[in-house]
Amino acid sequence: MTDFPFDAVLFDCDGVLVDSEPITNRVLTQMLGEQGWHITLEETMRIFTGKAVRDELPLIEERTGKRLTDDWILEFRARRNAALDAELVEIPGAPDAVRTLHAQLDGRIAVASGADRKKVELQLAKVGIADCFAGRVFSGQEMPRSKPFPDVYLEAARALGVDASRCAVVEDTVTGATAGVAAGATVFGYSPGPVGHSGADALRAVGVARVFRDMAELPGLLRDWAQARA
Secondary structure, eight states: OTTOSOSEEEEOOBTTTBOOHHHHHHHHHHHHHHTTOOOOHHHHHHHHTTSOGGGGHHHHHHHHOSOOOHHHHHHHHHHHHHHHHHHOOBOTTHHHHHHHHHHHTTTOEEEEESSOHHHHHHHHHHTTOGGGGTTOEEEGGGSSSOTTSSHHHHHHHHHHTSOGGGEEEEEOSHHHHHHHHHTTOEEEEEOOSOTTOHHHHHHHHTTOSEEESOGGGHHHHHHTHHHHHO
């Protein structure tokens, strides 16, 4: 669509396309407890959501007093992936929004996640939208720096042949939104909590252009963005 105000749309995955965070953090809570760090699921969610577990190993080792090996990370990923494969569901409205934007932008959409590629691809396949992102999945763990640095968003924009400043980024965490803003994109924050929820305020504080609560609204929100700002 020539009148669409963005040249591409770049999606985070966890918490934006798939409801994975409670599952992943439940497994992580269990495994932290096995190492001696006994915290609640709510505490794990607060500390780790939006971050790669690999990047938080120094914190985990400090709290557990144990040196964690590559085998521990591999076990975490295996247990996490098994739980995701059994339980994962989509964020309501996300698959339809993805397919609508894929059609409107002639395929110029991508996933730019801080998670490892295997996890991202498993999740996209699980909720039936892997075909929309074929060849356009980018992992921050394959970049020089992961989120909150902009590298993964800059690489996704480059691969799509567009300038990052002409991209819309869809994020749900402060870490990811910070990366999108740093890339020069226009960031839309998905925050499904109640009006006035602190998560929405936190997203606005790092420069998110608009916070929205329903993924079904996204195509219309992006289509009308220039008019809404006029």
